[in-house]
Amino acid sequence: MTRIQQVLFELDGHYLGHPYAVTGNALYNALARRVDDETRRSLRVSHGVFVPGEYGEYPAAASQDGYAGKLGQSLPEIASYEDLFVFRDAAQRWLLESRPRDAHNVLAVQDHGGRLAVDDTCWFGRPPGQRNRRRSMSWYVQCYVHADRDGVLPVAEDVLDGISVGGARNYGFGRLTVADSQVVDLDALEYSRVRTAAERGDAFRIELMTPYVLATEYPGGDDQSIPWWWRVESGELRRRETRLADDGESYTVNTVDHGQVVRYVGDDPVATAKNGVTRVGTHSRFGFGEFRLRPACEDRVPERSGMEGDA
Amino acid sequence: MTDSTGAAGAGRDSVDGEGETDVAPMLAVYRHDVHKLFGRSHASARDRVHGVRVNETVPHGADRDAALLSRPRGDPEQTLDAYASPPRVSFLTGEVVMTGGLRAGGRDAAVRKLVRIEDAEAMHEAWLSADVPALVNESVYYPYTSLKYHTLLAAALLDNYRAGFAFDELFLVVEETDGSATPHRTVLSTPDIRLEVTAEPGDRPAARLGETPTRCFADVWARLPEYPFDVSVSRRWGVLDAQLRRIRSWSAALQFVAEYCHRFDPAGDAGRGGEHGGER
Numbered sequence: 001m002t003r004i005q006q007v008l009f010e011l012d013g014h015y016l017g018h019p020y021a022v023t024g025n026a027l028y029n030a031l032a033r034r035v036d037d038e039t040r041r042s043l044r045v046s047h048g049v050f051v052p053g054e055y056g057e058y059p060a061a062a063s064q065d066g067y068a069g070k071l072g073q074s075l076p077e078i079a080s081y082e083d084l085f086v087f088r089d090a091a092q093r094w095l096l097e098s099r100p101r102d103a104h105n106v107l108a109v110q111d112h113g114g115r116l117a118v119d120d121t122c123w124f125g126r127p128p129g130q131r132n133r134r135r136s137m138s139w140y141v142q143c144y145v146h147a148d149r150d151g152v153l154p155v156a157e158d159v160l161d162g163i164s165v166g167g168a169r170n171y172g173f174g175r176l177t178v179a180d181s182q183v184v185d186l187d188a189l190e191y192s193r194v195r196t197a198a199e200r201g202d203a204f205r206i207e208l209m210t211p212y213v214l215a216t217e218y219p220g221g222d223d224q225s226i227p228w229w230w231r232v233e234s235g236e237l238r239r240r241e242t243r244l245a246d247d248g249e250s251y252t253v254n255t256v257d258h259g260q261v262v263r264y265v266g267d268d269p270v271a272t273a274k275n276g277v278t279r280v281g282t283h284s285r286f287g288f289g290e291f292r293l294r295p296a297c298e299d300r301v302p303e304r305s306g307m308e309g310d311a
Numbered sequence: 312m313t314d315s316t317g318a319a320g321a322g323r324d325s326v327d328g329e330g331e332t333d334v335a336p337m338l339a340v341y342r343h344d345v346h347k348l349f350g351r352s353h354a355s356a357r358d359r360v361h362g363v364r365v366n367e368t369v370p371h372g373a374d375r376d377a378a379l380l381s382r383p384r385g386d387p388e389q390t391l392d393a394y395a396s397p398p399r400v401s402f403l404t405g406e407v408v409m410t411g412g413l414r415a416g417g418r419d420a421a422v423r424k425l426v427r428i429e430d431a432e433a434m435h436e437a438w439l440s441a442d443v444p445a446l447v448n449e450s451v452y453y454p455y456t457s458l459k460y461h462t463l464l465a466a467a468l469l470d471n472y473r474a475g476f477a478f479d480e481l482f483l484v485v486e487e488t489d490g491s492a493t494p495h496r497t498v499l500s501t502p503d504i505r506l507e508v509t510a511e512p513g514d515r516p517a518a519r520l521g522e523t524p525t526r527c528f529a530d531v532w533a534r535l536p537e538y539p540f541d542v543s544v545s546r547r548w549g550v551l552d553a554q555l556r557r558i559r560s561w562s563a564a565l566q567f568v569a570e571y572c573h574r575f576d577p578a579g580d581a582g583r584g585g586e587h588g589g590e591r
Contacts, residue, residue: 018549019546019549019550019552019553020549020552020553020556090529090533090553090556090557091529091530091556091557091559092557097383098388098390099390099391100390100391100453100454100455101390101559102402102455102557102558102559102560102563102564103391103400103402103405103455105557105558106402106554106557106558106567107550107553107554107557108405109403109550109554111575114580115546116546116547116550116575122405123405124391124392124405135392235516235517235536236536236537237536238535238536238537238538240542240543241543242543258533259532259533259534259556260533260534261534299521300530301521301525301527301530303523303525303526303527304521304522304523304525304527
């Protein structure tokens with residue numbers, strides 16, 4: 001049985017950390033000081049994705065249909081593999097068409113003496129003379145934790161609540177308060193879309209949800225090559241250098257950047273799909289190496305169907 | 312742009328005919344939405360402005376396809392509460408970007424100069440650096456979109472369609488910033504970033520747009536094999552990259568790049584050694 005615990009935090013105060021996501025490393029370090037040694041050793045933490053606290057509707061691939069109310073302010077029920085990813089794509093496809101969805105999804109950036117911070121609140125509808133029509137929206141962060149032994153999950157709410165992440169966190173920046181939490185058993189989920197496509201002999205693609213580590217300066221982390229079950233069809237995969245901070249030291253980490261798509265050439269799609277949730281490769285315990293497996297006929301942009309492979 | 316309900320993704324497959332414009336098509340495409348620069352609807356727009364023919368239908372469905380890159384298909388509806396006016400609203404500030412009217416502050420003269428250009432390549436260059444069209448949205452229902460980048464996208468699509476390419480053959484391409492822009496196909500040009508929409512990427516970093524025009528900027532951007540900037544050099548480039556993975560409307564995204572670079576100067580920030588630390 002592989003269980004994960006999804007956690008939705010509300011961002012409370014400006015955030016001065018990693019711009020793509022609150023890294024698993026940041027969340028891990030914030031949690032590690034609140035738990036015992038054994039839990040600390042077994043805990044694995046994903047990246048935290050920024051989610052707007054806004055109205056939405058379930059994406060086409062999700063097991064629930066239609067209007068979802070303020071979807072971004074709580075965790076949607078998880079019945080299928082696809083449900084795990086409702087909040088994991090930065091483009092947040094569930095945002096309502098009838099509202100300014102891109103404006104809801106762009107992080108509100110504040111300049112703090114030359115350093116750009118993400119605001120925890122975003123204001124809308126303030127044309128001149130319309131002050132009373134102002135409306136605010138709060139930002140949330142969704143992550144999930146799992147453990148390599150029983151008895152760790154669920155992590156108690158008072159352990160999760162009030163952690164701080166990112167720069168200037170000792171000055172009230174990047175405080176996260178728990179909005180919702182739920183435990184999901186990966187083995188009990190519905191994988192029918194993946195299974196059906198596999199039975200039809202369809203091709204699959206892998207979408208990198210977080211960077212995949214190729215080389216690291218961090219002690220104990222091995223360099224690794226691109227997995228054999230990825231097929232890069234044309235061109236190069238974009239690389240990105242990032243840093244891993246630990247105990248006051250900063251280590252350079254070279255990665256395959258997230259957001260890219262490769263063809264899957266392995267032979268066990270359902271098992272691979274599950275592995276993508278618990279992540280693969282070096283530093284997977286800190287959020288690196290998360291991916292989504294998707295039948296090649298299903299475009300990440302549903303309105304753009306039947307796209308030829310160019311990964 | 313009045314119709315976004317028709318079949319899309321056509322390109323050369325739905326040839327609306329060539330030579331249906333009074334002036335050369337590659338001039339007419341830059342003038343097709345000039346009525347919006349005067350805050351008028353297409354229906355009440357004039358056919359001539361400052362003595363030149365404007366508001367002509369763009370051939371090959373390029374206007375419709377460009378619109379579908381930035382706003383939804385079907386009947387438009389007001390998306391921002393209590394706001395339905397031509398001045399654009401900024402993602403960066405949440406504010407309306409224009410104060411005064413469309414004719415204030417020399418804007419009228421700037422528009423006159425812009426629409427009167429008679430050389431198509433000079434017209435493209437002028438639009439790449441034009442300020443006034445960036446103050447206006449492409450639809451009052453979608454106030455974060457940008458008339459400037461809608462027009463440049465329509466021109467890029469039209470130029471590709473006229474060369475015989477279909478929409479599904481197009482790429483977003485990262486161009487070098489030294490040298491000159493590619494006529495009609497460069498859709499964004501700042502001192503540090505130049506992007507092109509073309510069916511002829513060559514060996515430059517490129518990502519496919521997909522089968523049909525839809526709001527997919529975030530996805531195309533995320534799949535580029537190389538970025539025009541180095542996110543490890545300046546955190547400000549990283550913040551921009553992170554934002555571009557969140558924006559689906561093409562004209563709004565391109566406008567955001569221009570506005571963000573103007574305000575935060577990420578390249579200058581990199582020159583100062585960037586900003587690192589506290590990022591774990």
